[in-house]
Amino acid sequence: MRNTLLLHHSQSDTIDRVEAMSSSSILDTALLTPRLFDNCMAWASAQASTLSKNDISGLFIFIIFTVIILNYFSAPKQRLVHGIPVIGGASKKDRIRSRERFRHDSKAMLTEGYFRNNVNGGFFYVPSPLGERLMLPVRYLEDLKTAPVDKVDFVGTFIEMFEGKYTTFGSRSTLHPRTVKADLNQHLPDVMMSVQDEIADCFDEIFPKCSEDEWTEMPLVDVITRIVARVSSRMFGGPELSRNSSWVAASIAFAIDGYIGAQKLKKYPEFLKPVASRLIPEIRNLANHYREAEKAALPMLAERARTGERPKDLLAWMQDAAVDEETDPRFIASILLKISFAAIHTTAAANSQLIFDLCAHPELISLCREEYERVADEDGKIGKKGFFQMHIMDSIMKESQRFNPLLLITFERIITEDWPLSDGFVIPAHTNIGVPAQAIAMDPKLYPEPETFDGLRFAKLRETTDDPATKGKAQFVAANPQSMAFGYGRHACPGRFFAGDEVKAITTYLLSHYHIRFADGQNRPKSMEVETQFLPDHAAIILCKKRKIA
Ligand code: HEM
Secondary structure, eight states: OOOOOOOSSOGGGHHHHHHHGGGGOOOOOSSOOHHHHHHHHHHHHHHHTTSOHHHHHHHHHHHHHHHHHHHHHHSOOOOOOTTOOBTTOSSHHHHHHHHHHHHHHHHHHHHHHHHHTGGGTOOEEEEETTEEEEEOOGGGHHHHTTOOTTTEESHHHHHHHTTHHHHOOOOOOOHHHHHIIIIITTTHHHHHHHHHHHHHHHHHHTSOOOOSSSOEEEEHHHHHHHHHHHHHHHHHHHHHHHTOHHHHHHHHHHHHHHHHHHHHHTTSOGGGHHHHHHHOHHHHHHHHHHHHHHHHHHHHHHHHHHHOOOOSSHHHHHHHHOOGGGGSHHHHHHHHHHHHHHHHHHHHHHHHHHHHHHHHOTHHHHHHHHHHHHHOOTTSOOOHHHHHHOHHHHHHHHHHHHHSOSBSSEEEEEEOSOEEOTTSOEEOTTEEEEEOHHHHTTOTTTSSSTTSOOTTHHHHHHHHOOOHHHHHHTSTTOOBTTBOTTOOGGGSOTTHHHHHHHHHHHHHHHHHHEEEEOOTTOOOOOOEEETTEEEOOTTOEEEEEEOOOO
16 A cells, blocks of 8 residues: 655655654654654753763653653543444453454454444444544445545555654655646556556566476566566656666665564554664665665756756656645655555555466466457557457456455545534544445445456456446446445545556566466465555465467
8 A cells, every 4th residue: 555655844854854753743643742752852861961870760760651641641532432333342351352353354353344234334443553443334435535634634544554753654745646646647658658668678677587398486476566666667757767776676665664664663652652763774774765766866857957858757747746845856756755655565466466366267367368469559569548448357457456455444544523424423533434445345235246256257247238337337447435445535546547557568468478377286375464454475476487479
């Protein structure tokens, strides 16, 4: 998910920061700051040489006690609005139990909240390890979609979710959203041409070798993630970057290490995190990934600065668009990792879910193949018009995402000061807000027979209406109050147009060259709930066989 990533600082010192971690954090937080903790520790160490063993133990107990007290009194307290239902019960005991439940049963809690309260325009709280999240009825999205970022904070949610103070996840730089919006989306047709070359190479090199006669087992999510990482790297920095296997490995591992590291760190109380973060191997690995990003990007940036060469890739657009501290090549290299976090696992998840759905509904596969034959150019590639004409594939992708979006909650924001809505309701400061995206997608008022997977649902809608707005809303890339998988408003995913074409191109290549199916008796793998995330089953295997192409 997600996601823009990195702290607000002159990011040239990212590696040092990860290594020295908390010593110079500039993130303001009402929780105990790492600096305070480090200062305490430094002072204690200085004193230790002159003290006895008993004195030292006493000193440490005193420091930890002081820290806990400071932490308690300085932590921002969430104020619950009286009268808004809390899923699982409003008493303190119930909320503590529900916060735990949210870790693995979030979908049911959000469904319960939405269909009992929100569907008719009511708010509800869903307890989670981050506190009681306030779920908003979508009519309030208009009040919030362009709110100032310091009052309705998007990046803060990543910093909280991924322990950004220690993992560096969560960037307040706008360089990458800016360039994705302004440059990538504008040059998408050109980019997609080279991306399709990369896909063919990826299938040759990464996809398991299959015969035409026997079915071969394939761990789908792993293979697709490696393909998406390479294909995305082609867009980030051309063939030089996509063929750099150390970079590609780092771009995949960065997200995994950051994610696992954050999960491990969450088990510690706030005041121990500055120390614990230095001991968690995954968080320590992040510094290596930054080094790898610099090793890959710095020579490319230097060469391009020397020759004035400007290939059509994100690295070049970022180099041109960078201002002030963003112009530091080490900063640009670090942003490459942030954008790969936003782009790779998100797209790989959507693509894997789509392939699971195609295996579960094999009748759709032949429709996709026929559609590809209709829209492909003579050389087999898909052009701008062709991508747009792929209504069937687009529809299946959207239906697949309706059932299995990557995020159960989107439009996640932290309200930093009391924020009045247009009807006078005030969201209290320090509230995490969001919209239950997956529950909305199952609302029968919006989607008739929502529990039925109808791959052609959106294609039929596009064919049976003359209304351009309805046609637009039926597209995979639509971001509106009924389709919240890509968020909404000022931060709605700017990479969704690339992601949509990338998934179409990868899946079309797969279907044209291979047969796919589940093993006999195998059901569609269920997604895994991890708090707000709804992840494709990484252990699931599908079968594939090379197609005989006449
Ligand atoms: C199917 C794949 C993807 C999904 C499901 C997805 C989902 C999202 C979501 C839910 C948000 C937050 C929106 C909000 O809260 O309003 C977001 C933001 C973002 N996404 Fe994506 N994303 C995907 C692919 C990509 C790709 C391929 C890129 C880059 C090329 C990308 C770049 C970004 C960026 C930069 C942001 C932050 C925007 C900002 O700071 O204003 N995403 N994405």
